[in-house]
Amino acid sequence: MKLELGIIKICDIQFAAESKVEGGVLYVNKDELRTLIMEDETLASCELDIARPGESVRITPVKDVIEPRVKVSGEGGVFPGWMAKVKTVGSGRTNVLKGAAVVTTGKIVGFQEGIIDMSGEGAKYTPFSQLNNLVLCVEPVEGTLQHAYEKAVRLAGLKAATYLGKLAKDIEAEEIRTYETPTITEGIKLYPDLPRVGYVLMLQSQGLLHDTYVYGVDAKQSLTTMIYPTETMDGAIISGNCVSACDKNTTYHHLNNPVIEDLYARHGKDLNFVGVIITNENVYLADKERSSDWSAKLCEYLGLDGAIISQEGFGNPDTDLIMNCKKIEAKGVKTVIITDEYAGQDGASQSLADADVAANACVTGGNANTVIHLPKMDKVIGHIEYVDKIAGGWSGSLQEDGSIIAELQVITGATNEMGFNTFSAR
Amino acid sequence: MIKVVHYINQFYAGKGGEDMANIPPEKVKGFVGPGMAFNAAFKGEAEIVATVFCGDSYFNENKEAIETVVSLIAEEDPDIVICGPAFNAGRYGVACGTVASEVKARLGIPTLTGMYEENPGVDMFRSKTIIMQTKDSAAGMRKAVAAMAPVALRMAKGEELGSAKAEGYFSTGIRVGLFEEKRGSARAVDMLLKKLAGEEFETEYPMPQFDRVTPNPAVADLAHAKVALVTSGGIVPKGNPDHIESSSASHYGKYDIEGVNVLTDKTYETAHGGYDPVYANADPNRVLPVDVMREFEKEGRIGELSHYYYATVGNGTAVASAKKFADTFSKELIADGVQAVILTST
Numbered sequence: 001m002k003l004e005l006g007i008i009k010i011c012d013i014q015f016a017a018e019s020k021v022e023g024g025v026l027y028v029n030k031d032e033l034r035t036l037i038m039e040d041e042t043l044a045s046c047e048l049d050i051a052r053p054g055e056s057v058r059i060t061p062v063k064d065v066i067e068p069r070v071k072v073s074g075e076g077g078v079f080p081g082w083m084a085k086v087k088t089v090g091s092g093r094t095n096v097l098k099g100a101a102v103v104t105t106g107k108i109v110g111f112q113e114g115i116i117d118m119s120g121e122g123a124k125y126t127p128f129s130q131l132n133n134l135v136l137c138v139e140p141v142e143g144t145l146q147h148a149y150e151k152a153v154r155l156a157g158l159k160a161a162t163y164l165g166k167l168a169k170d171i172e173a174e175e176i177r178t179y180e181t182p183t184i185t186e187g188i189k190l191y192p193d194l195p196r197v198g199y200v201l202m203l204q205s206q207g208l209l210h211d212t213y214v215y216g217v218d219a220k221q222s223l224t225t226m227i228y229p230t231e232t233m234d235g236a237i238i239s240g241n242c243v244s245a246c247d248k249n250t251t252y253h254h255l256n257n258p259v260i261e262d263l264y265a266r267h268g269k270d271l272n273f274v275g276v277i278i279t280n281e282n283v284y285l286a287d288k289e290r291s292s293d294w295s296a297k298l299c300e301y302l303g304l305d306g307a308i309i310s311q312e313g314f315g316n317p318d319t320d321l322i323m324n325c326k327k328i329e330a331k332g333v334k335t336v337i338i339t340d341e342y343a344g345q346d347g348a349s350q351s352l353a354d355a356d357v358a359a360n361a362c363v364t365g366g367n368a369n370t371v372i373h374l375p376k377m378d379k380v381i382g383h384i385e386y387v388d389k390i391a392g393g394w395s396g397s398l399q400e401d402g403s404i405i406a407e408l409q410v411i412t413g414a415t416n417e418m419g420f421n422t423f424s425a426r
Numbered sequence: 427m428i429k430v431v432h433y434i435n436q437f438y439a440g441k442g443g444e445d446m447a448n449i450p451p452e453k454v455k456g457f458v459g460p461g462m463a464f465n466a467a468f469k470g471e472a473e474i475v476a477t478v479f480c481g482d483s484y485f486n487e488n489k490e491a492i493e494t495v496v497s498l499i500a501e502e503d504p505d506i507v508i509c510g511p512a513f514n515a516g517r518y519g520v521a522c523g524t525v526a527s528e529v530k531a532r533l534g535i536p537t538l539t540g541m542y543e544e545n546p547g548v549d550m551f552r553s554k555t556i557i558m559q560t561k562d563s564a565a566g567m568r569k570a571v572a573a574m575a576p577v578a579l580r581m582a583k584g585e586e587l588g589s590a591k592a593e594g595y596f597s598t599g600i601r602v603g604l605f606e607e608k609r610g611s612a613r614a615v616d617m618l619l620k621k622l623a624g625e626e627f628e629t630e631y632p633m634p635q636f637d638r639v640t641p642n643p644a645v646a647d648l649a650h651a652k653v654a655l656v657t658s659g660g661i662v663p664k665g666n667p668d669h670i671e672s673s674s675a676s677h678y679g680k681y682d683i684e685g686v687n688v689l690t691d692k693t694y695e696t697a698h699g700g701y702d703p704v705y706a707n708a709d710p711n712r713v714l715p716v717d718v719m720r721e722f723e724k725e726g727r728i729g730e731l732s733h734y735y736y737a738t739v740g741n742g743t744a745v746a747s748a749k750k751f752a753d754t755f756s757k758e759l760i761a762d763g764v765q766a767v768i769l770t771s772t
Contacts, residue, residue: 112672112699112700145704146702146704147702147704195619195622197618197622206701207702208701208702208704208705209701209702210701210702242702243700244673244699244700244741244742258609258610258611258612259611259614259615261611262609262611262612262614262615263615265612265615266615266619270619271615271619271622305622306618306621306622307618308611308614308615308618310611314742315700315740315741315742334618334621334622335618336614336617336618336621338610338611338614339631341601341631342674342742342743342744343601343744344744344746344747345674345744346600347600347601347602348599348600348601348746349744349745349746349747350634350744350745350746351601351631351634352631352633352634353745355633355634356633357633359633360629360633361617361618361621361627361629362629362630362631362632362633363610363613363614363617363630364610364630364631365610366603367601367603368742369674369742369744370603389672389699390672390699391672391673391674391699391700391741391742392673392674392742393671393672394669394671394674394676395669395671407673407674409673409674409742416610417610418610418611419609419610419611419612419613419614420609420610420611421609421610422605422606422607422608422609422610423603423604423605423606424603424604424605424606424610424613424630425589425601425602425603425604425630425631426589426590426591426592426597426601426602426604426630
């Protein structure tokens with residue numbers, strides 16, 4: 001399967017009378033987009049705002065971040081099962097508005113949502129401070145239950161990203177990046193001497209607002225399965241998560257999965273990137289056993305020599321991570337795991353809730369309990385009053401002067417377990 | 427001017443080798459032996475005000491040696507104490523590690539020493555003081571001083587050190603954040619390729635030895651046992667009076683449920699930030715089963731339900747914190763005559 005990504009660089013977003021992409025600027029007709037989003041009867045209001053790199057702006061509580069993309073050629077549409085029919089995606093050409101993102105915010109559950117600071121100390125830890133963000137502040141009609149509200153915000157984000165993506169359908173991309181995965185047999189013939197490497201992508205599926213969707217299917221109701229790496233670039237996997245902000249994989253992360261990019265970068269040279277195994281992180285022991293058995297079985301079945309395993313979340317999913325690692329290693333397949341740490345504010349505690357000697361090659365996205373001081377921002381998009389309650393904050397986190405003292409946990413994407421960032425710990 | 431006290435052994439003090447290893451602690455003004463190189467490396471920012479030395483055998487065989495050394499150092503009121511470096515000398519390493527750890531613990535003064543990785547002092551003291559990595563013999567003195575002096579200056583000024591890897595000290599077991607050159611995914615690919623090729627690779631998080639707890643034997647006579655409920659599911663009286671954090675809890679709550687037959691959405695809620703709270707808030711008994719325990723009490727299946735329950739939030743809470751909570755409230759449970767505890771999570 002072969003996919004070309006047409007990169008269209010966006011250096012600014014502005015509200016305008018006509019929505020269009022021109023000269024690297026994304027112009028948005030606010031009313032038109034708002035009308036589209038407000039078609040959802042669950043919603044009472046939708047405010048649109050723009051946050052640019054370097055601005056003194058804080059966005060909170062952040063639910064999801066989504067990159068606008070559009071299918072130019074090839075089967076299906078971006079976000080299959082949601083914004084397009086359930087056709088297999090990942091081939092042909094897709095245009096990407098690189099440098100732009102849709103950020104969704106709203107009250108949702110209150111606890112688990114994150115912070116994106118566009119400048120200052122906090123900006124160093126989130127990759128989204130580097131993007132031009134169109135922020136949707138979405139509120140539900142009274143009496144809407146949280147899970148219905150979550151779904152409404154999730155769809156609002158996807159709708160907005162799809163709307164923006166379509167503006168770039170006919171634009172000539174300045175750069176084309178090509179990604180291709182041959183079939184298993186072709187791969188063996190092409191690269192007979194290269195180690196066969198797979199990627200085990202763990203999807204948050206603990207339920208109760210901890211959900212990830214694959215082609216519209218709730219991952220917790222799926223067996224461990226396989227997809228072509230390029231399918232993820234067309235939005236085959238989306239986030240429906242309301243979990244701790246630092247290590248949840250937003251839809252943006254799924255679209256720009258760094259493990260997939262970095263394995264492709266070495267594909268055909270140092271390794272043969274065979275494919276992606278997606279597995280879930282359910283809460284019942286039987287599910288954990290079944291899913292990790294299947295991960296190991298598929299690694300064996302594909303004749304892999306090595307696999308990278310990435311996690312999402314922490315605590316309970318640590319057990320899934322270690323089970324996957326242990327069982328895959330037991331099949332003779334060498335592994336590297338990517339996780340993050342909860343070593344306490346002093347960094348002295350044990351970092352994971354589970355451990356095994358098989359997990360001897362570990363990459364870490366840093367200690368999420370690290371305490372940081374975020375300066376006051378001139379402008380807040382969203383609701384600042386939740387800072388004391390979000391995971392990683394505490395009563396008194398929000399200081400009188402508008403600054404915040406909290407754990408790194410509060411920052412969206414700060415300790416990402418796909419290895420999206422350079423932040424780490426030793 | 428930063429005041430430095432230097433601790434060395436009889437050999438580096440110029441008193442002699444093994445034959446002089448039995449001399450007791452002494453102090454001289456200014457620098458001696460390797461102290462000269464340190465003083466030069468401080469470039470006028472700091473000065474060795476005194477050097478304390480002791481025979482390695484005497485130090486390791488006489489318990490009072492450390493007492494004398496600590497008081498000799500305390501008299502100088504230094505900003506930092508440098509010990510050694512001890513390279514691969516075992517007894518000297520233990521002496522340097524002991525002096526550095528005790529001075530830091532008792533006087534609250536930052537301390538620094540240096541050793542070779544195989545020195546037994548490394549594993550004994552790495553969690554208690556900063557130990558810089560050095561070569562295995564005094565031939566590495568120039569390099570050791572060049573590495574240790576700037577770190578010592580920064581420690582004396584109260585600056586936070588970077589990670590063990592970046593600074594060149596032996597990991598203390600404390601996790602320290604840093605920004606790498608490559609992103610995590612690229613580091614993972616590099617590490618996997620090394621592992622596949624059978625080359626050496628360095629994990630970024632060595633797996634800990636796990637503290638596995640063997641369950642107690644079953645309670646023989648439940649019908650007469652006092653049973654308590656303890657939860658990490660965050661069930662607290664409405665309004666969360668103790669402000670237990672939604673994640674990374676710093677404390678727990680102890681709540682009286684005498685006369686409470688059922689928890690309702692009017693009286694209790696969850697403080698937990700790791701799951702959708704709707705179902706726990708609608709019926710808190712789902713997480714803390716007071717209703718069922720009361721039925722069991724009435725039916726005589728348990729003796730009684732303890733008047734108090736304990737609650738915290740397990741979400742992202744450090745294992746060390748959880749251990750500390752349990753250490754405290756386990757004693758209270760025992761004092762209350764509780765014979766069995768039902769632990770509920772989420």
